[in-house]
Amino acid sequence: EIEFDPTTHPHRRLNPLTGEHVLVSPHRTKRPWLGQTEPPQPLNLPQYDPKCYLCPGNTRAGGARNEEYTQTMVFENDYAAVLPPPGPAAPQAPHPLLTAEPVQGGCDVLCFHPRHDLTLARLPVTDIERIIDEWGAIYNRRGNQVGIQYVQIFENKGAMMGCSNPHPHGQVWSLSEVPSLPATEIANLKRYALNNAPSSSAPKGPEGKACMLCEYAHFEVGMAESEGRVVVKNNHFVALVPWWAIWPFEIMLLPYARHIPSIADFTPAEKSAFASILSQITKRYDNLFSCSFAYSMGIHQRPVPSKLGDPEDGDVPHLHLHFDPPLLRSASVRKFLVGFELMAEPQRDLTPEQAASRLRGCSEVHYLDATE
Amino acid sequence: EIEFDPTTHPHRRLNPLTGEHVLVSPHRTKRPWLGQTEPPQPLNLPQYDPKCYLCPGNTRAGGARNEEYTQTMVFENDYAAVLPPPGPAAPQAPHPLLTAEPVQGGCDVLCFHPRHDLTLARLPVTDIERIIDEWGAIYNRRGNQVGIQYVQIFENKGAMMGCSNPHPHGQVWSLSEVPSLPATEIANLKRYALNNAPSSSAPKGPEGKACMLCEYAHFEVGMAESEGRVVVKNNHFVALVPWWAIWPFEIMLLPYARHIPSIADFTPAEKSAFASILSQITKRYDNLFSCSFAYSMGIHQRPVPSKLGDPEDGDVPHLHLHFDPPLLRSASVRKFLVGFELMAEPQRDLTPEQAASRLRGCSEVHYLDATE
Ligand SMILES: O=P(O)(O)O[C@H]1O[C@H](CO)[C@@H](O)[C@H](O)[C@H]1O
Ligand SMILES: O=P(O)(O)O[C@H]1O[C@H](CO)[C@@H](O)[C@H](O)[C@H]1O
Secondary structure, eight states: OOOOOTTTSOEEEEETTTTEEEEEOGGGGGSOOOSOOOOOOOOSOOSSOTTOTTSTTOBOTTSOBOOOOSSOEEEEOTTOSSBOSOOOOOOOOSSTTOOEEEOBEEEEEEEOOSOTTOOGGGSOHHHHHHHHHHHHHHHHHHHTSTTOOEEEEEEEESGGGTOOOOSSEEEEEEESSOOHHHHHHHHHHHHHHHHOOOOSSSOOOGGGOOOHHHHHHHHHHTSOTTTSOEEEEOSSEEEEOOTTOOSTTOEEEEEOSSOOOOGGGOOHHHHHHHHHHHHHHHHHHHHHTTSOOOEEEEEEOOSSGGGTTOTTTTTSOOOEEEEEOOBOSSSSOBOOOOTHHHHTOOEESSOHHHHHHHHHTSOSSOTTTOOO | OOOOOTTTSOEEEEETTTTEEEEEOGGGGGSOOOSOOOOOOOOSOOSSOTTOTTSTTOBOTTSOBOOOOSSOEEEEOTTOSSBOSOOOOOOOOSSTTOOEEEOBEEEEEEEOOSOTTOOGGGSOHHHHHHHHHHHHHHHHHHHTSTTOOEEEEEEEESGGGTOSOOSSEEEEEEESSOOHHHHHHHHHHHHHHHHOOOOSSSOOOGGGOOOHHHHHHHHHHTSOTTTSOEEEEOSSEEEEOOTTOOSTTOEEEEEOSSOOOOGGGOOHHHHHHHHHHHHHHHHHHHHHTTSOOOEEEEEEOOSSGGGTTOTTTTTSOOOEEEEEOOBOSSSSOBOOOOTHHHHTOOEESSOHHHHHHHHHTSOSSOTTTOOO
């Protein structure tokens, strides 16, 4: 009998949030890479770029002029993916298999800071707290608009993640429908609460029921550091490489000490702890390959603030952030999720435990600020 | 009352194969693109490259030497994502949320042709027929191995799709489990057969039941060409931009004249028609932006040949190919499926009808072979 070794034997793991699997092929990192490499990033960005449409005082593509902002700045995307209500009624389906529903909403851009050359990884924690306040304000303002059912806060960072401007910024898309992925996650969280007794030690979800993510985070925090998937934690939050991670250095960030449905539910201490762990994660990311680490980040939480008190759709969600970074081996060699991944199921080349161990080994002093 | 116009109003469409939605934002193609552009492709590749590990007679990374092949060549991937049986038994889950199952199988590489500089778009149709024969042979050989439950044939084409070598080739991964995406598709095809009466005119699935894809293809083929999503068709197959396409110029290729579960079920006439439409699709793709068009392509069909006669898992699948190409506006500007797409749901910037119309307008004479 051969004994199963996750660092040698290909296997698949189940993601209980989505119901999908990931194929883990740990031995595969050994193969030589002859394919496309990413162009080196521009070094020494200026603090102010006269051609940047997000820098203070500059003019945007749509013609509007940015304020001389000193902290954060919010504006509506000049090329929004969804438009404000009222919209037309649903068209008749030409065939039962061909259905369409109109979607209304709004797309906001949030500049994190006036400095063109900084990122979350290089901002003081107090500046990150201001960004969290701004996320909360947009979540409340947009999420309380008539007809809005879902608010997605996210950040695309780095050219290889489709970001068209290095100026630190994120986006918020608000929609009249709950999109596929959060809808699936919420359905699976509900099903879990229905079918599982809560463990005695983990925080409980609404109505004293089991919360899948509270149970999961509680289990991970309790593991011996050297075997686990935890990258960094503080009194309120844990950042870990989930058991079912797809991207090489994927991170899930979530509260583990109590069930928290949204960023609007933070105590002041939680907000500070959240800002501080965001700083720690992004610094470690940059230090992993000594580069400005690309990723897509998104916040999953209660779809809109008005769902508060609804034990199912409103309170079942447990706040969590996904960080999906593409780099695999160096600042220029990424993982391509193509071919088999698009046609069959995601596949990864190192174990989540190996990735967590690498990230744990990274310093929390940003490599550009380190003095030897 | 505003009337719904799919080319103006953002809306979402349902993919009945996956149960997921795509957000369509047709007005969004107008935005300027300031982000990453793809490097130009190497022009004038040599017919033989002494450094290519897939060219006839050359030595591969693993040390083996390629035959002096004159048609196609198959070998086992030197860095396979799955390894042959026997494998270890499943490990004990450290927590009910942390499950893993071992996966066994094999990974084959199929060189389409000895010429380093050719692709499907530039191969004579008779050479494409040989590739189809080879796909059939691998599907039979691997799919009949003990313990193999699924065979995924696919091609990654182009550096931007993670392909590390321009030499024309595809891959075949065979696995002891049915991966997430085909498993979902088959479950939805079964559910459709159970819950829908077949239309009188479309071909029927097994046991005279409705086949979702036969119904869909039949409907699309019947539409007036100028309004529809059909790119090209012949007596047996249709290539169309599906109603629920995610990638800008995504194509689904499938038989519409009878229910065909796999490439092993082709009549000789169907095989020729399949080769010829593969040539037509890939030529149009190259002509769209006058470049060697990147894509991931995959074949979905009966999971393994031995499922023949099993009305559910074996005969319900209707053969279809997905082509997922990233380019959006030109040979160098792609669509990035990041941020909102990774966190919420896929979003596209032109309608499938607009994409189909563009592809219909392309010539079937390859731009490199066109003489003015
Ligand atoms: O095996 P290849 O072509 O080197 O690798 C490529 O295809 C694989 C299967 O789609 C992917 O997992 C890899 O990320 C990609 O780079
Ligand atoms: O709006 P941006 O940043 O220009 O665009 C980027 O993010 C969007 C939302 O994730 C994506 O749909 C685009 O493909 C991507 O390029």
